[in-house]
Amino acid sequence: MSVGASAAGVADLVDRARAGDPRAVGRLISLVENASPLLREATAALMPHVGHARVIGLTGSPGVGKSTTTAALVRAFRAQNQRVGVLAVDPSSPFSGGALLGDRVRMQDHATDSGVFIRSMASRGHLGGLSWATPQALRVLDAAGCDVILVETVGVGQAEVEVASLADTTIVLLAPGMGDAIQAAKAGILEVADVFVVNKADREGADATARDLRHMLSLADGRKADAWQPPIVKTVASRGEGIDDVVAAVDKHREWLAASGRLDGRRRARAADEIEAIAVTSLRERMGDLRGGSLLDELAGRVVAGEIDPYAAADDLLASLRH
Ligand SMILES: Nc1nc2c(ncn2[C@@H]2O[C@H](COP(=O)(O)OP(=O)(O)OP(=O)(O)O)[C@@H](O)[C@H]2O)c(=O)[nH]1
Ligand SMILES: [Mg+2]
Numbered sequence: 001m002s003v004g005a006s007a008a009g010v011a012d013l014v015d016r017a018r019a020g021d022p023r024a025v026g027r028l029i030s031l032v033e034n035a036s037p038l039l040r041e042a043t044a045a046l047m048p049h050v051g052h053a054r055v056i057g058l059t060g061s062p063g064v065g066k067s068t069t070t071a072a073l074v075r076a077f078r079a080q081n082q083r084v085g086v087l088a089v090d091p092s093s094p095f096s097g098g099a100l101l102g103d104r105v106r107m108q109d110h111a112t113d114s115g116v117f118i119r120s121m122a123s124r125g126h127l128g129g130l131s132w133a134t135p136q137a138l139r140v141l142d143a144a145g146c147d148v149i150l151v152e153t154v155g156v157g158q159a160e161v162e163v164a165s166l167a168d169t170t171i172v173l174l175a176p177g178m179g180d181a182i183q184a185a186k187a188g189i190l191e192v193a194d195v196f197v198v199n200k201a202d203r204e205g206a207d208a209t210a211r212d213l214r215h216m217l218s219l220a221d222g223r224k225a226d227a228w229q230p231p232i233v234k235t236v237a238s239r240g241e242g243i244d245d246v247v248a249a250v251d252k253h254r255e256w257l258a259a260s261g262r263l264d265g266r267r268r269a270r271a272a273d274e275i276e277a278i279a280v281t282s283l284r285e286r287m288g289d290l291r292g293g294s295l296l297d298e299l300a301g302r303v304v305a306g307e308i309d310p311y312a313a314a315d316d317l318l319a320s321l322r323h
Pocket of ligand 2: 152
């Protein structure tokens, strides 16, 4: 069956994904990636089966060691017999490839493990971008029975901050000598971090990086007394060192989220973002249809002629969308 065949095909895909068929999982994520019209039905079919997975985001500058850390975390969670999903997201690239291809190779260890699903996803420049697509892909992996989903995002720009904020727990990675603490502060990434990892601690300067980071955090006085204080964990991901400490920090954050009631708050905020992204996407599409239509042209003419102001014209345009 080809992707996008039919609604009946979608129900079958969802059934097979729930049974743990990696090909079905892959096809459902392709529906997301391609913004398929069948996605609406797929999402409805997935809804009753989600809410179980914990989502852990990893972000940080290129080359800092996200994929290496992700692979090490997969190993750690598999040792606990947890089912793991990995979603590698590249918000800046219109195509899957490059760095993500390298990641696939690195993940080879896990390629034959039926307890691990690995997918990469690029935005392909579709409307709404990854803030829209990522929650949908997470839903597929959740419904497929993942206990843990690791989301690796490339880079430390605004889009990455948004994707990172989709996680229950966000890990921000830094490495010595990359000027990372300052860069991270500039990109607004310090605020989204629940756990800091200073990776490549086998290199000189790891202690200095941790110290810079602690200093930056002390300057950011936005954190209230009852707020979570993000721990700083040092790792050598390539040798698996410190990974147990990362798992412990993530578990502790998870307990704090549950005990403080913030988990529910985060999930509601995420659902609100997703609803907004879908609504705005739909609005943009309908506005796009109007662009070729006569109403917008007519309103533009009236604004140019000085008959109405652009605010009133925009009101008319929005009113027409309600029909
Ligand atoms: N010395 C040292 N090298 C490491 C460590 N962890 C990862 N590396 C190496 O750093 C390089 C980049 O690691 P990746 O895991 O691909 O980094 P990444 O952040 O996923 O990179 P992008 O996906 O390209 O942004 C690789 O050559 C790794 O082997 C570490 O703890 N110490
Ligand atoms: Mg990577």
